[in-house]
Amino acid sequence: MNLKKISEFLLNFKKKYIYLVMFVLISTPLVLKRTQKTYETKEVKSIYQKIEEIYQHNQDNPEDKLAIFISVDFAPSTKAECDPMMNAMLRHAFLRDIPVLGWAGVPQGIDYGLERFNTIAKEYNKKYGEDYIYLGYAYPFLQAALSLGTDVRIFSSTDYYGKDTYDNYPIMEKFNNYNKLGLFTSITGTSLAEGWIQYANGLFNQEVAAGVTAVNASRLYPFLQSGQLVGMMGGLKGAAEYEQMVERLEKKEIKKDIKNYLSGLYKNYEAPEDNPRKYDTSYTKTELLKSINSRKMARQGMAAQKIAHFYVIALIIIANIGYLLKKRYESRR
Amino acid sequence: MKRKYPMILTFIFGMIGLFLKASPILNEKFVDYLLLWTAAISSFAVIYSTFNVVKHHILKIRKKHRDMMYSYVTFVGILLMGVTGFVGHYFPQSNWKLLYDNLYQFVRTPLDATMFSLLAFYISSAAYRAFRAREWQATMLLIAGFIVMLGRVATGPLMIFADITNWIMLVPTTAVMRAIMIGVGLGITSTSIKIILGIETSYLGGGK
Numbered sequence A: 001m002n003l004k005k006i007s008e009f010l011l012n013f014k015k016k017y018i019y020l021v022m023f024v025l026i027s028t029p030l031v032l033k034r035t036q037k038t039y040e041t042k043e044v045k046s047i048y049q050k051i052e053e054i055y056q057h058n059q060d061n062p063e064d065k066l067a068i069f070i071s072v073d074f075a076p077s078t079k080a081e082c083d084p085m086m087n088a089m090l091r092h093a094f095l096r097d098i099p100v101l102g103w104a105g106v107p108q109g110i111d112y113g114l115e116r117f118n119t120i121a122k123e124y125n126k127k128y129g130e131d132y133i134y135l136g137y138a139y140p141f142l143q144a145a146l147s148l149g150t151d152v153r154i155f156s157s158t159d160y161y162g163k164d165t166y167d168n169y170p171i172m173e174k175f176n177n178y179n180k181l182g183l184f185t186s187i188t189g190t191s192l193a194e195g196w197i198q199y200a201n202g203l204f205n206q207e208v209a210a211g212v213t214a215v216n217a218s219r220l221y222p223f224l225q226s227g228q229l230v231g232m233m234g235g236l237k238g239a240a241e242y243e244q245m246v247e248r249l250e251k252k253e254i255k256k257d258i259k260n261y262l263s264g265l266y267k268n269y270e271a272p273e274d275n276p277r278k279y280d281t282s283y284t285k286t287e288l289l290k291s292i293n294s295r296k297m298a299r300q301g302m303a304a305q306k307i308a309h310f311y312v313i314a315l316i317i318i319a320n321i322g323y324l325l326k327k328r329y330e331s332r333r
Numbered sequence B: 001m002k003r004k005y006p007m008i009l010t011f012i013f014g015m016i017g018l019f020l021k022a023s024p025i026l027n028e029k030f031v032d033y034l035l036l037w038t039a040a041i042s043s044f045a046v047i048y049s050t051f052n053v054v055k056h057h058i059l060k061i062r063k064k065h066r067d068m069m070y071s072y073v074t075f076v077g078i079l080l081m082g083v084t085g086f087v088g089h090y091f092p093q094s095n096w097k098l099l100y101d102n103l104y105q106f107v108r109t110p111l112d113a114t115m116f117s118l119l120a121f122y123i124s125s126a127a128y129r130a131f132r133a134r135e136w137q138a139t140m141l142l143i144a145g146f147i148v149m150l151g152r153v154a155t156g157p158l159m160i161f162a163d164i165t166n167w168i169m170l171v172p173t174t175a176v177m178r179a180i181m182i183g184v185g186l187g188i189t190s191t192s193i194k195i196i197l198g199i200e201t202s203y204l205g206g207g208k
Helices: A002-011 A015-031 A042-060 A076-095 A107-123 A141-147 A170-174 A192-204 A214-226 A235-254 A258-265 A285-332 B004-022 B024-062 B068-090 B095-130 B136-152 B156-196
Strands: A067-073 A100-104 A132-137 A181-188 A208-212 A229-234
Touching: A002 A285, A015 A285, A015 B095, A042 A076, A042 A181, A042 A229, A042 A235, A067 A076, A067 A107, A067 A192, A076 A100, A076 A107, A076 A181, A076 A208, A076 A235, A076 A285, A076 B095, A100 A107, A107 A132, A107 B095, A132 A170, A141 A192, A141 B024, A181 A192, A192 A208, A192 A214, A208 A214, A208 A235, A214 A229, A214 A235, A214 B156, A229 A235, A235 A258, A235 A285, A258 A285, A285 B095, A285 B136, B004 B024, B004 B156, B024 B068, B068 B095, B136 B156
Parallel strands: A067 A100, A067 A181, A100 A132, A181 A208, A208 A229
Antiparallel strands: none
């Protein structure tokens, strides 16, 4: 009798309470802004290492520099996982003075990607068209991937702002095909990373890295093992690892508290009339706060994810104890 | 006739693609033209799909479907984002651009993110109801799931799970995914050949 009651209790938690507890558990660390450190894996370290190699190459060969290309292949739905990856990678590149080219592989990511590029570029005083460029929407995918084999300007004859990429931007003169790219990165919640591996790496031997959502990560492990993928950031954990590494580098390079650094960045700067920058050269209090918070976004997410994982494990254990008790009770009858 | 010409075109362009790939000299000379043409053709797909969405929702409203309210919402969304995005793009200093940015940032982004984040709730409920150690295969899956969930967030004494998680992802997962991908790759190749040779015609529609 007792067994029956206990098993029925354990097996019949109401859905609304399960949801409510999940909501409270996830929101508490996010509201309290708790962060969670994570261990660093080989897959993520190798991306970081690759960018460091490009930096070293650019230092040794200032006339023959390499750039990186970031394809914003995600929609806001997967922003929680993909956004910190993109932030960390952009920060790493700009810290190391590596030119960055970018576009969006999905229509929902076009404006989002641009906003991220401009926001992070502003943190390092980078100029649009010289240090970075955003080419808008890379549609159709196949043509976009193949055009980089010769000259991407055939495909992207204008940038996001509609300006001719042949005449207006020095960065496009130097970096317009795979030969001038040290690394191509697809940050995505879709299967586009596999497309880049097939075309950019398969046809043109371009080194490709991927930042993908956790559910997509398992699909890319074979490419890691075969060497077709330089490295991979898988889900929030991968993002947190990269974020940690870039934070260490930033502390080492900037040697200042980040708030002081950002507040002082444009203090004595007078924007010329033909300001080529695509951002305001000053920081409001909200912008400062946002910028500081975005440096630990993935690790804040990891704190919430940790609790959520423990909660799901606890639920599974409870349900299985209930199931075993029910089985025992039924076999006794 | 309706099917004959598309099939001939598919064959010709399929063969062109093959020859270009086989000959580096031809490839270098003509691949850029091919890219421009296909990019132009793909633009028509966008027009066609927009037309299709509009047609679908007009029919819904005409038939007074019980969910026709959502069709109105779709039209309002398309018009609002379309007009503000289009005008805002050409007048970046105008209020249209500001409106578009705000709609994107404060309506589109949270809506999209909310839909995806609901997964956390569904998974907790589904795991509670469905994840049972009924048979040994299910028990194995359960144990692997436990280890990976712990391994992903491991710190301190739980680090042992991190090592086992890495092994699970790098060995069994990779092996299974590779087998699936080889199967998919062979399937894509054979379907492509069938399409080029006109054996597979379902892409033309019509059911025959």
